[in-house]
Amino acid sequence: MQRTVHGAFCSWSHAVSSSTIRQCLKCRVPLQQSSRSYSVVPPPRDSEEKEMMHQILRVDHAGEYGANRIYAGQMAVLGRSKTGPLIQQMWDQEKKHLEKFNEILAENRVRPTVLLPFWNIAGFVLGASTALLGKEGAMACTVAVEESISEHYNSQIRVLMEKDPERYTDLLQVIKEFRDDEMDHHDTGLEHDAESAPGYWLLKNAIQLGCKAAIYVSQRI
Numbered sequence: 001m002q003r004t005v006h007g008a009f010c011s012w013s014h015a016v017s018s019s020t021i022r023q024c025l026k027c028r029v030p031l032q033q034s035s036r037s038y039s040v041v042p043p044p045r046d047s048e049e050k051e052m053m054h055q056i057l058r059v060d061h062a063g064e065y066g067a068n069r070i071y072a073g074q075m076a077v078l079g080r081s082k083t084g085p086l087i088q089q090m091w092d093q094e095k096k097h098l099e100k101f102n103e104i105l106a107e108n109r110v111r112p113t114v115l116l117p118f119w120n121i122a123g124f125v126l127g128a129s130t131a132l133l134g135k136e137g138a139m140a141c142t143v144a145v146e147e148s149i150s151e152h153y154n155s156q157i158r159v160l161m162e163k164d165p166e167r168y169t170d171l172l173q174v175i176k177e178f179r180d181d182e183m184d185h186h187d188t189g190l191e192h193d194a195e196s197a198p199g200y201w202l203l204k205n206a207i208q209l210g211c212k213a214a215i216y217v218s219q220r221i
């Protein structure tokens, strides 16, 4: 069964475009009305929950935005190399992640971080500069960033599970799915010689320190 934007659905998953229609336009089956008026995040119960949710969504959006800019920077340097299609594949997934968070932010009227213009440049420069070290440098950057994002998503999953897994079930599903993609990207980086990058451990630690700082500030402003 498929839930439509207006919460009306038939068991054959035929889309229905108006909440005023009481039966499916294709099969004439009477429609059930979902009591849900939101797609992923429930309307906040109080100001505390609103604040928590805005922080979570703002930082996740910033992370996906930054990831997109990193892959854009990598592609600018390595796009026409043998590694190009692999980077493009990961970038395509990041585009979907960002699109989803754009949607969720709009639906819940969450302001994105004011640092977006900064992450725009910083992400691109990080992606391009590590790619200038070669394919291994780009992959080392991917391993560092994706490990940080996966850990960040895991800590959010823990928080939401402790608070109310039932209430946040849809958001948890989104975060878990994206976390799995990020872990795949991380593993792809390792499989493609990240560890052979010049100064791998130094590079990885420096990038992860940057990610920690980025997460800290993007939650708050």
Ligand SMILES: [Fe+2]
Pocket: 064, 067, 093, 094, 097, 178, 182
């Ligand atoms: Fe992502």
Ligand SMILES: [Fe+2]
Pocket: 067, 094, 146, 181, 182, 185
């Ligand atoms: Fe990723």
